[in-house]
Every structure is written in C-alpha cells, then in structure tokens.
Amino acid sequence: MDKFVLGKPEEYIQWYDDEGNIINASDGGVIYVDGKYYWYGMKMREGGQGYGEMTTTGVVMYSSEDLHNWHYEGVILKCSDAPASDLYGPLRFERTKIIYNKKTKKFVLWTHYVKYPGVHAREIGTAEAGIASCDTVNGEYTWHGYVRPVDNRGAVKDSTLFVDDDGKAYFIYDRVVGQPKAPDEDRCIHIVELTEDYLQPTDNYRRIEAAYWREAPCVFKHEGWYYMLTSSISGWNANQGKYCRAKNILGPWEDMGDPWVGDTDGTSFHSQGTYVFKAGDQWIYMSERHNTENFVHCSAIWLPIEFTGDGTLQLTYQEEW
Numbered sequence: 603m604d605k606f607v608l609g610k611p612e613e614y615i616q617w618y619d620d621e622g623n624i625i626n627a628s629d630g631g632v633i634y635v636d637g638k639y640y641w642y643g644m645k646m647r648e649g650g651q652g653y654g655e656m657t658t659t660g661v662v663m664y665s666s667e668d669l670h671n672w673h674y675e676g677v678i679l680k681c682s683d684a685p686a687s688d689l690y691g692p693l694r695f696e697r698t699k700i701i702y703n704k705k706t707k708k709f710v711l712w713t714h715y716v717k718y719p720g721v722h723a724r725e726i727g728t729a730e731a732g733i734a735s736c737d738t739v740n741g742e743y744t745w746h747g748y749v750r751p752v753d754n755r756g757a758v759k760d761s762t763l764f765v766d767d768d769g770k771a772y773f774i775y776d777r778v779v780g781q782p783k784a785p786d787e788d789r790c791i792h793i794v795e796l797t798e799d800y801l802q803p804t805d806n807y808r809r810i811e812a813a814y815w816r817e818a819p820c821v822f823k824h825e826g827w828y829y830m831l832t833s834s835i836s837g838w839n840a841n842q843g844k845y846c847r848a849k850n851i852l853g854p855w856e857d858m859g860d861p862w863v864g865d866t867d868g869t870s871f872h873s874q875g876t877y878v879f880k881a882g883d884q885w886i887y888m889s890e891r892h893n894t895e896n897f898v899h900c901s902a903i904w905l906p907i908e909f910t911g912d913g914t915l916q917l918t919y920q921e922e923w
C-alpha cells in the first residue's frame with residue numbers, strides 16, 4: 603500500500619500493523635528518527651466508555667519506513683504492578699507527545715497523566731503533566747513524575763509539545779480552573795516554555811485567548827507562521843475544528859476559524875486532531891476517530907495540510923491520497 607485510504611467520510615477504516623493486529627496507540631504522535639517514523643500513543647484496553655479509555659499497559663510504539671507499513675516496537679512507558687507506583691494502572695497517558703533534545707541527546711515525553719484509577723477530576727494526581735525520557739526513541743522511558751505548570755490550581759487536560767527553530771520547547775495544554783461545569787469553570791489553552799533539558803516547565807507562559815474553551819491542540823510552524831489546530835470540548839464526541847495562528851510562539855494568536863472544507867455537520871469528519879508532523883515537504887494532520895463502544899477499535903484519518911496563501915490553511919477530506 604502506498605496510499606492513505608480513508609474511505610467514505612462515514613467509513614471507519616481500521617489501521618493494522620504488519621502482524622495483522624489493530625494499531626492501538628491512542629491520541630499520540632509521530633517522530634522521525636534516522637530514516638524511520640515512530641508512531642506512539644496510549645494503548646487503550648478493551649471496553650467502552652468508563653473503562654476502555656484507560657490503560658493497564660502504557661504507551662506503545664510502532665515504526666515504519668514509509669508511513670504505511672507499521673511494525674510493533676513494544677511498550678515504551680510501562681504501567682507498574684506496584685500499587686504505590688505512579689504507574690499503577692489503570693491510569694491515563696492521554697495525548698502523549700515525544701520530542702528530541704539536541705543538547706541532552708534525550709527523547710523527552712510529556713503526557714496528560716491521570717493516576718490510578720484513571721478518573722478525571724481536579725485534585726492533584728487526576729489531571730497532570732507527566733514527564734519521562736529515554737536515550738533512544740524506542741527504548742524504555744524513565745518516569746520523572748508529574749507537575750502542574752503555572753500553579754496547582756490549574757488542572758492539566760489535553761496537551762501537546764512543540765520545539766521551535768531556536769531549540770526552545772513548549773508544553774501547550776488546556777488549563778482548567780474552577781469547578782466542573784460551574785459558572786467559575788475556566789478552560790483556556792496555555793503555552794509554557796520548558797527548561798533547557800525539556801524536563802520541567804519554566805515561569806514563562808501565556809494564556810491563549812484565541813483558544814479559549816478549546817482542546818486537542820496540535821502546533822507546528824511553517825514559513826514564518828505558528829499554527830495551532832484545536833477541537834471544541836465535547837468529551838469523546840467529535841466536534842468542529844478551528845485553528846489559530848501567530849508570528850510569535852507566545853502570541854498574540856489570532857483565531858482563523860474552521861480549517862475543514864465541507865464540514866457540514868461540524869464534526870471535523872468524525873475526528874479529533876492529535877498531531878501534525880512533517881514527512882518530506884508534506885505536513886500531515888493526524889486525527890483520531892474515537893470509538894466509545896470499544897476504544898481498542900479507535901481509527902484515524904491522516905490528511906495533507908493545504909496552505910492557501912498569506913498564512914492560511916485548510917483540510918480537505920480525501921477518500922485516498
């Protein structure tokens with residue numbers, strides 16, 4: 603197969619690895635290292651909502667030379683059997699992302715971490731930024747614990763990582779303050795510069811008002827513009843995508859509206875973005891199709907990002923490309 607086959611918009615085409623197993627790497631990303639692409643994400647367990655959206659395995663990885671044939675590499679961040687461990691499952695490693703630090707020569711992983719029993723709430727341990735690192739991309743990552751950037755009032759929900767051309771890295775996340783669904787609940791994407799080793803947040807952060815009440819951030823830079831694609835907030839149900847752009851990573855960011863062409867039912871073609879990466883000259887948008895009946899059967903649509911001039915972009919659904 604040398605094409606991405608998405609099928610009709612309402613088809614949910616499953617991705618399989620080279621041994622015929624479903625690729626089960628939820629809401630992760632892809633990193634390119636020494637001629638290979640590595641696709642990683644949380645391994646969901648069997649079951650529906652309230653059960654399956656957690657892991658008792660950890661973060662898993664697949665590799666490919668062509669983005670079409672994927673080989674299972676194994677578990678790179680393992681759940682533990684010890685009840686006292688941060689890594690005791692079931693837990694959540696949602697929206698895991700991996701970047702490379704050229705100075706320390708380490709691969710650094712950040713994730714939206716929810717400790718055992720993996721239930722989202724606002725207390726410490728139930729909505730954090732989890733951090734791990736490894737000397738090799740596909741080795742076993744060492745857990746460094748978890749943190750709330752900015753301050754402990756702000757719970758960490760959907761998140762991503764971005765490395766700028768100058769080597770500075772940023773953790774970008776949905777910061778949640780206040781009581782769930784109460785009038786004082788405030789949710790806004792924040793961007794936080796990381797320390798030189800990428801293992802801690804610094805005090806340099808910004809609130810991105812153009813991404814107020816948004817989640818699933820995917821950030822990249824192309825020809826002088828920083829772009830952030832986001833979803834709205836509706837749990838696992840797909841909703842309308844938007845993007846914003848900036849000339850400076852810390853802003854100001856400008857709301858640019860919905861990038862999808864022909865998204866008539868406002869579902870981003872039944873998907874929610876998870877990452878943007880570059881393959882050759884092509885920026886690829888990875889978007890996940892959550893299956894709340896059984897999360898193991900989540901699927902994905904990947905699409906080329908089209909730049910439409912003057913710092914604008916769009917996404918066009920394609921049955922194959």
Ligand code: DGJ
Binds near residue numbers: 838
């Ligand atoms: C929406 C997020 O984007 C998903 O990744 C997941 O965290 C769900 N919320 C959980 O309700």
